[in-house]
Amino acid sequence: MRLKLLQVGLGPIGVAMAKKALARGHDIVGAVDVDPTLVGKDVASVLGGAASGKVCARVEDAPDADVALVTTVSDLERVVPSCVPLLRRGIAVVSTCEELIYPWKSLPAASRQLDEAARMGNTACLGAGINPGFVLDFLPVILTAPVEEVRSIKGFRVVDAGLRRGPLQKKVGAGLSVAEFEARVAGGGFGHRGFLESLHLLCAAFGLDVSGAETLIEPVISETEIKTEHAHVRPGFVAGVHQGARDKSGRIVLDLKMYVGAPDPKDSVVIEGTPSFRAVIEGGYHGDIATCAIALNAAEKIKSAIPGLRTMLDMPALNAPFARLG
Amino acid sequence: MRLKLLQVGLGPIGVAMAKKALARGHDIVGAVDVDPTLVGKDVASVLGGAASGKVCARVEDAPDADVALVTTVSDLERVVPSCVPLLRRGIAVVSTCEELIYPWKSLPAASRQLDEAARMGNTACLGAGINPGFVLDFLPVILTAPVEEVRSIKGFRVVDAGLRRGPLQKKVGAGLSVAEFEARVAGGGFGHRGFLESLHLLCAAFGLDVSGAETLIEPVISETEIKTEHAHVRPGFVAGVHQGARDKSGRIVLDLKMYVGAPDPKDSVVIEGTPSFRAVIEGGYHGDIATCAIALNAAEKIKSAIPGLRTMLDMPALNAPFARLG
Secondary structure (H helix, E strand, C coil): CCCEEEEECCCHHHHHHHHHHHHCCCEEEEEECCCCCCCCCEHHHHHCCCCCCEEECCHHHCCCCCEEEECCCCCHHHHHHHHHHHHHCCCEEEECCHHHCCCCCCCHHHHHHHHHHHHHCCCEEEECCCCCCCCCCHHHHHHCCCCCEEEEEEEEEEEEHHHCCHHHHHHCCCCCCHHHHHHHHHHCCCCCCCHHHHHHHHHHHHCCCCCCCEEEEEEEECCCCEECCCCEECCCCEEEEEEEEECCCCCEEEEEEEECCCCCCEEEEEEEEECCEEEEEECCCCHHHHHHHHHHHHHCCHHHCCCEEECHHHCCCCCCCECCCC | CCCEEEEECCCHHHHHHHHHHHHCCCEEEEEECCCCCCCCCEHHHHHCCCCCCEEECCHHHCCCCCEEEECCCCCHHHHHHHHHHHHHCCCEEEECCHHHCCCCCCCHHHHHHHHHHHHHCCCEEEECCCCCCCCCCHHHHHHCCCCCEEEEEEEEEEEEHHHCCHHHHHHCCCCCCHHHHHHHHHHCCCCCCCHHHHHHHHHHHHCCCCCCCEEEEEEEECCCCEECCCCEECCCCEEEEEEEEECCCCCEEEEEEEECCCCCCEEEEEEEEECCEEEEEECCCCHHHHHHHHHHHHHCCHHHCCCEEECHHHCCCCCCCECCCC
């Protein structure tokens, strides 16, 4: 089904997502961004392709659409004012905002606002992404669908940052000294976001207590010298980041290692229960491709979701489009 | 949430499922079976535990319940008359009937009957199982949620029948001569059921044409002598079955090998697309445990499904219960 989409946020992810949406045959009917150098420009000049309309500074001025793709910031409280007017108008929202993956526990007031606006507009609002959003939360839940009883779930994601784009290598701290790494952690905002959201989604699915959850962030230190196009890591320096979270009982453990030179990158889920088993995604989902893809795949399904603030737990099954024959 | 369950069908799977439901703390409030040696007996005497009521011959005589677990036969047209009266009364139905996994294409009239009865009762009806129902259909769909575009999906299931119960070893033909195997295939009703249903679910998810689908059934012939507790396979004789299905374009391929002595049993999904990858469930889901488990896990979620005939594609996410601490 061809959708009329509104692109809210014209950063790198937003532009990439809107271009992919155009390539799938959807229409971009408008775009919103606060950047004064973009406001008033033809959306087509920013995105290329068959996009229409001018870039607006405010969502209130955006045209009607089926779904808004919201790719602005990670801080949900700053995303809510963009989403509420759209939802009230009946425009569904799919957002890559990490905190929207499972916001009910961390941000109940913002969650209620979004839920009420969506119900008022008889439409749905969803946070979608690969991590958080799929590989360390939704996928582990779904893998237990044919399981009699679970005793513990451990999700592992190993990413070779050396195979990814430069900004990701910077983001994980590749090339920093340990002291520099620790200063950045102490400064706040460093590292991958979304572990608590993943843990909250898992705890919600399994009816577990989320209080007392713990998170971890530490450097992965290189023993050897590694040079990539974007980073130079000396022995004893930082190759990347090791992050994780666990619930108080230690029965849900999430673990991410993202560093240059990581051997055998993969996503895996270890379930102890009846039965116990390990599931492996060989090579692991590619973060950038996967985040755009899952958000677009969600946008194509969200009109059939129950109105309100939704999570992956109560969405219909998402899937990729099949390539056309020939 | 503690459910009032009705067990419809007191064969081995039904009895096992009802016992698991009791162990989870649900109530079995009644049971239905056509077997005259069971009708009129106390349900508790058949199931043990805290079950109540007498075994009825007809669903019309069964007491009210939240959900009916229907484990009678594989032939949907014979299951419909049991389900319709229950659905009209507002009792949700979860059934292990293979043809109910995705019945809309093969049996549209029966599907409409179930859908209308469920809507009339403001409740839902679902077919649930591991294969069909999860490993070769729903799981492959879900694994594409973070994928940009799919070119082909191949699902493989390898089961070492020697590790499973005697009836399964018989069912796959372990120990037969090739001529005996072929006579059974020609006689009909032999082999594992549900490949077309799996293919139909996949085609529905991806919007592909289901016409011209092909199925395969052939023996796996043993090169060595194998003795299990239940079967004796001589060299050149049948160790088990190789079955499969594919859509006309060959872009969806499902493949099951279930035989005694199968090395490296596992479930795997190979996706070609953007990106391409393989997902592996090491050891593979255990059929008997998994079918009971997914049906019970579905029963615990079905009251929050949209009323009507549902499939796994439009159900909320299913999950196993977590073991209690301590």
